[in-house]
Structures are given as structure tokens and as C-alpha cells.
Amino acid sequence: MPTTLTINGQSHDIDLPDDVPLLWVLRDAIGLTGTKFGCGVAACGACTVQIDGEAVRSCQVALADVWGAVTTIEGLGTPVNMATLQQVWVDHQVAQCGYCQSGQIMNAAALLAQTPDPTDQDIDDAMQGNLCRCGTYPRIRAAIKDAAQRLQEA
Incomplete structure (x- = not known):
């Protein structure tokens, strides 16, 4: 069945x-x-x-x-605006090889839906376990903080 x-x-x-x-x-x-x-x-x-x-x-x-x-x-759409996440990923040049990025964005969207104004520790905790072989973790954190700010202003 x-x-x-x-x-x-x-x-x-x-x-x-x-x-x-x-x-x-x-x-x-x-x-x-x-x-x-x-x-x-x-x-x-x-x-x-x-x-x-x-x-x-x-x-x-x-x-x-x-x-x-x-x-x-x-x-991915509401409650987190996918266009905003995509744009901050570009603005912060997060992707290098790009393979992990769909998983990174999905995790970031879940975080922002639950925690609209995350701290660095909130981001680190939520994104732990999403590996980026290119090592763009500082860019990922900056992009998530930027997305949080943009979404709050929208």
C-alpha cells in the first residue's frame, strides 16, 4: 500500500x-x-x-x-523568505564548491523560523553538523545574521 x-x-x-x-x-x-x-x-x-x-x-x-x-x-518559502537567504548567500560569497549549500540553507531557514534574532552561539549550535569542506563557516554565520536583520526589517 x-x-x-x-x-x-x-x-x-x-x-x-x-x-x-x-x-x-x-x-x-x-x-x-x-x-x-x-x-x-x-x-x-x-x-x-x-x-x-x-x-x-x-x-x-x-x-x-x-x-x-x-x-x-x-x-522553501515562508516563513523565511528564500530570496533573502539566497541573496545574503551571494552577498557574503558563502558558496565555494556549493555542494553543501542546500543543506546549509535549509538548516539556516529552520533556525531563523525558530530564532529570528540569533546570537553567534545560536548559529553555531544550530549549524553544527552541517559540514562545509570549503570552510566558509564565518561567511555562513555572517550571512545568517544579515538574513535575520533583513527579515526583521521586512
């Missing part, structure tokens, strides 16, 4: 085994390739999506364990 998931506001009937990781459901069954495979053990954060607004590693969530609406980088 297919499992019905809400992904980016749309209902999808998924006919796959219950133990298939959400990452592969998104990429292979639905065709949403913005969510990246990094390590497969939830250590890098490249596969970060949101389930009911909570940032989670989709490589470690089985299809049967999805507990709510899924948002991927392709569906």
Missing part, C-alpha cells in the same frame, strides 16, 4: 518499501535533486530537509518514519 507524503505542499503517493531513506524518496521517486547525498550517516548535513519545520537529515529518516509535511530546498 502506498505511503502518502506532503512534500513542498503537494501530496505524493509513494510506493516504496518502508525502510527506504527519505533522501532517496525525494531524489529518485519524486525527482527533487536539490537535496544532496553527502555521507549517508547524518554526519555532514548535505541532505538536510525540514519535516514540520524541523531540520532533519533525510538520509536517516525512513519513509515509514516521516511524521509530517516535508520541505526541501525547492519548496
Whole structure:
């Protein structure tokens, strides 16, 4: 019997085994390739999506364990304005190779939705576990602080 998931506001009937990781459901069954495979053990954060607004590693969530609406980088919108996050990422030249960036942005969006005016420690705590091989962590923190300010002014 297919499992019905809400992904980016749309209902999808998924006919796959219950133990298939959400990452592969998104990429292979639905065709949403913005969510990246990094390590497969939830250590890098490249596969970060949101389930009911909570940032989670989709490589470690089985299809049967999805507990709510899924948002991927392709569906990110409210409550955090995706255009604002994209713009601060460009303004602060965050991306180098870019591979981890969808996971970084998804985690940043979840943080800003819960903590609209984060401290450096809030950012460090929330972004811990999202690895950037290029080492742009100071730029990521600056971009998140900038996004928080812009979103508060909007």
C-alpha cells in the first residue's frame, strides 16, 4: 500500500518499501535533486530537509518514519523568505564548491523560523553538523545574521 507524503505542499503517493531513506524518496521517486547525498550517516548535513519545520537529515529518516509535511530546498518559502537567504548567500560569497549549500540553507531557514534574532552561539549550535569542506563557516554565520536583520526589517 502506498505511503502518502506532503512534500513542498503537494501530496505524493509513494510506493516504496518502508525502510527506504527519505533522501532517496525525494531524489529518485519524486525527482527533487536539490537535496544532496553527502555521507549517508547524518554526519555532514548535505541532505538536510525540514519535516514540520524541523531540520532533519533525510538520509536517516525512513519513509515509514516521516511524521509530517516535508520541505526541501525547492519548496522553501515562508516563513523565511528564500530570496533573502539566497541573496545574503551571494552577498557574503558563502558558496565555494556549493555542494553543501542546500543543506546549509535549509538548516539556516529552520533556525531563523525558530530564532529570528540569533546570537553567534545560536548559529553555531544550530549549524553544527552541517559540514562545509570549503570552510566558509564565518561567511555562513555572517550571512545568517544579515538574513535575520533583513527579515526583521521586512
